[in-house]
Amino acid sequence: MKIDRRCFLSFIVGGAAGTALSPLPWKITDDLSIWSQNWPWTPVPPAGETSFVTSTCTLCPGGCGISVRKVDERAVKVEGLKGHPVNDGGLCILGLAAAQLLYAPTRVRGPLKKVDGAWREISWADAIKEIAAKLADLRAKGQPQSVAWISESDRGTTAELCKRFLTVYGSPNYFRTPSIQDAYETALYLTQGQRAMAGFDVAQADFVLSFSSGLIEGWGSPAYMFRARNAMRQNGGRISQVEPRLSKTAAKADQWVPIKPGTEGALALGLVHVIIAEGLYRKNFIDSRSTGFDALKQIAGASYAPEAVSRLTGIEAKTIVDLAKAFAGAKKPLAVCGRGSGRIPGGLQEVLAVHCLNALTGSINQPGGVIAVPEPEYIDWPEPEMDAVASRGVQQPRLDGAGRDGFPLARYLLNRLPEAQTAGASAPVQALFVSGANPVYSLADTQAVAKAFSKVPLIVSLSSYMDETAAMAHYILPSHAHLERYEDVPAALGFPKPILGLSKPAVKPAFKTKYVGDMVIALAKAMGGPVAEAFGWESYEACLKQTLGNAWDTLVKNGYVVDAKFKPGEFETPSQKFEFNNPALAKLPAYAAQRAPGDEKSFPLTLIPYDTMRLASGPIGSPPFLVKALEETVLQQNTALVDVNPATAKDLGLSEGSAAVLSTPKGSARVKVHLFDGIMPGLVALPRGLGHTAYDKYLAGKGVNTNALISPVEDPGSGFEAGWGIRANLTRA
């Protein structure tokens, strides 16, 4: 058949018309749209049975009750537990994002061993065998005290197991990471004789004077403080926030009193001075329940008269007097301190000054006051049998000098460890366990910390995540994530009542992980001898069940046990009174405002780190949702923004969004400038919780780690970490 042009054209036109009239194009159009609605790369969450697991959040010491929503075996969301005494249904931003931590790409999926600088998978049995052998070596050499353990907490069964392990092994070197709790616990002990945690009955107070405490920025038990703050304000209570920067707490307070950073203690003493001078203190408390009032009078003598304090703090004398009158005039005043979330450290004298202020108004162990919450006593294990090596080892002085020498008051001084490790010719720490802490990120002067850690021949990280400390370790024995394990939560930080919570596994462990408690038991068993004998439990769960005894069933069902009828105990000082004149107090050097390190010529500004609820700054790295929720005035792309007063910025020739270099005696970093009227001139504020080098791409490399820019400051007398900032300079980049 001959195909001419006409035929060809007819064929084309006819074919086109026929196709158009057929269902084909319509079908294709429809199918394409259906495909676009079901793109295979857009995930479809599988449906399933919904269930809820009641548990306790362990992401911070806040002790909130949680309800984990599951769909089949997936943990979909974590919500606050309604009716829980701490948080009553509400939950903080980190707790809400917890499922992201459970399924984080940065989870360590099984035991790892570093071989020639690279991670290699290892079996649990081998890892424990190898570590046990190294520990046995040290013990054989008579150096059991060279093993140290760093943890976020020293309470609860997990911490007790770790401590017990060190004890029977023969080392006194258990460390808790520093926070304002160190000073608070010491202050309570010195003045009230009580070994207790400080609880704050904010809800029932009617005037809260906060010395830079971020009451709604993670301080104490975050969710509880939110509720308590509302409750007290609902009842007509007022909050005065003394702070160098208009934090969210300051912004939401009834009064904001800007203060030169580091002089909070001086202001407290100034208020004490005014209250005493004007006779505004509660005479019945001072006369019948305290001793040594004269000592206090002397401390807050003429050098803390309003004018003098005004010069120190930058607050007008009249404001100081008014503040003192308002505080003393309130029915149930309460003064609190501890900067930011309470993890920005502070000195002992500062806490003592604030505590004395509370005592002057009788706000101690009273509704609306500071409550000494006794340390939990449910852990009652038999004393372990110690062999000679262990007995000798635990008698050795602690490596940080805590409890001896110059620092009789302190229990843990982790801040002193890096220097101890690097000072001498031989490194005193030969093996280091780190659980639930990330000191390479969170201690001041991270470079020095990293240097000290590099001198430890064996670092074992028990982290669930590839954090900065884990990255430096020789072994990572990953623990279960917080939604995969049993754990007792012995207290809710800052909560005014004793409360015991239970964290329960909501889902089965996703990876080849082992909870810290189980790891310790396994390691002890691998060590054999008296060490093994001290750990008779089959597993951590068995240990926990046995330890909690009768409370177990209630805890499993409700998630918590609270002592609702709790009444604070009597003072346990020799005089059975509140002692302003404890002999140990007399030995402390006189209070002096803590200066920021660095010379003022080359560093004309002062850097203050600040806390925000939207960033986790402790041992947990912020999950993606938190970073996503950050304000654009905090982080832009990978650059952190610093708050600078417009007047200061003008002097420096900087404007909103300017790229700048922030330098301190410890280092420098590129930042952007955010002009903020809510910060005192001369200061630069930088958020804590950024600048991670480890973790995943959603967190690593974003912003600056404030701890890399500041240096540790030792509180004279107590030895506690007291560095709240550092001198700094800001120059146009």
Place this chain on the structure above:
Amino acid sequence: MDSALIPKGVKRCSIGQFALWIAVVGAVLLWGVWAMLLCYFRGLNQTNMNNAYGFALWIWADLAVIALGGGAFFTGLLRYIFGKDELKHIINYAVLIGFICYSSALLILAIDVGQPLRAWFIFWHANVHSMLTEVAFCLTCYFGVLTIEYVPLVLENRQIDRLPFFHNLTHNMHGIMALFAATGAFLSFFHQGSLGGVSGVLYGRPFGFRTGLLVWPWTFFLYTWSAAACGPCFTLFITRITEMATCKKLVKDSVVELLAKIAGWMLLTYIVAKIIDTVYWAAVTAPAMGLTLMDFYSNNPGSAYGLWILIAEVGVCGVLPAVMLVAPGIRSNPSMRFIAVTLAVIGACLNRWVMVLQVQAVPVLPFEGWFGYMPSWQEIATTILPVAYGIILISLSYRYLPVFPQEQELNPIEGGK
């Protein structure tokens, strides 16, 4: 080589020269196609649009080309319905420009939507309350009309015209062209208006919102009117550009002047209405929403949206060209006329720009600031893509179709056949 295809009695450049020209413009076209493919396969993250600027360069381009393409319906209306017979000498070109404008608009819209594969939902799941629905329906229908109007011109190609079927078809189509012109005018009235309604109905956006008549905000009528005024100006503008490019006179001055005069009066009436609208909006509508005129024109970075833009749109590109085109002395001067139509075209584009971009730039929540926007290269390339396509279509049409009936008469070929 292609001389058999070239209309009789006119002179065209060599095929080589023509191919080179097409290749150059084609390269630009391909650049646009590349950007378009990026937008399709990688998504609209290729643009610099954001959640505050959901409508940006593309929507402006759409609104602008449709306004400028209004020359087709309005010239058609004048020629076929109002009997301005002289305009038959320019109607072909007006239709061609309209065809290019509308096809470009459809193309840009197809890139602009986030889910092009289900863009047809606008017809299937139509929401009759939405101005965009009305736009989509009328625009598509009118594009069909324009195609029907353009087809006879294509069929007049020397080779196609030789076939009796097509010859007769062309003849018959010309016969019923008045009907299509009327349909086109009707459809255009609505979709031009609906495009005006796009921002006019946004009562959450005080800069764009206008009160109006029944369901139609005043911008509905202003858009239709301005398209009728500026569309012909654009036709004249492109005609003049074509004349410059071909170094030939293609349309007689009398024709041009007639169209310019009508456009001038349209523009004058439009701009008076626009001024009244602006005054009413500034004095009544906006203050009722809590904003004053200067809230819309001050405190923005670099004064990108200062009062100057209002003055430029209404004064320099509105009143001024209207007066120039209405005044016979100025209108008859080809240079002045060209300046006037150019200003009118810029005015229409500026109007569409502010009604799309500034609507979104203005902060409405009192605690927000102005929103800035700078198009990405992909947006610019895809916006230039239809320009390149238009140039190619014009070049092909000019070369092979009798677009300008007066060309032969105005440009007699020496020793012609």
Place this chain on the structure above:
Amino acid sequence: MDQQNGNTKKYGMVIDLDKCTGCGACMVACMAENNVPFREDDTDKLLSVSWMRVYRLGNGKPFPQVEECYLPRPCQQCEGHAGHSPCVSVCPATATDYDMRTGIVSQIPTRCFGCRYCMAACPYHVRQFNWWDPIWPDGMERMLNPNVSVRMRGVVEKCGFCFHRYQLATDKAYLDGRRELEEGEYQTACAQACPAGAILFGDLNNPTHAVHKIAQPDSTHGGRPRNPKAFRLLERLGTNPKVYYLSSKEWVRKAGDNQVQRTEQTPKA
């Protein structure tokens, strides 16, 4: 009309800005509940999807008179005039709807074809576009909530007052043989999560509900609050939102709407 029909709900919120601490828990609760995607760099808030956003408002004064307030902004669920909310009427494909039974503005991602007209229409910026494909890092897709579908690239999404929770609550009530929901039985994720208890959620039409009691909506004036401490965002536009804000501070209440200087001295009756 709403008042006459006993079955017609008007779900709304009262957000107490005196209580709000700006902590951001509501944002994250919402993200976790509604499968909101996140990206490696989500710092450009104009490209980021967040159904709930907490604004930081200042009083514009210099140090030390400066004050701040935090304002959470979910979808305002505008009723406009008789359900004519700014966004619903403009959607060409009926991908968003004003539900007369609940007063909730829905969004159907599979119907939406991404023209973004609704985004241009919304003065509150609650509507956000999926500029990218949503991607969860390997393993993290396990946390996705099956009650809410994941939105594909190229469509607009927004807060719907956790409408799936309304469905779950009504399903449960139905199985229990009840026709009405108890107050609190249907709560949005943000209201549930707020650790400060700043967000109240309930039926504005129901005089026994806390939201009604506090906001005291004036149905004869387009739902304007009678409570002098309460205000709505951009009241003057006539969007008739169902999110009420409370503040004891005048500058905060004023920051909720544009004020024409001259006429502002005396509030309209």
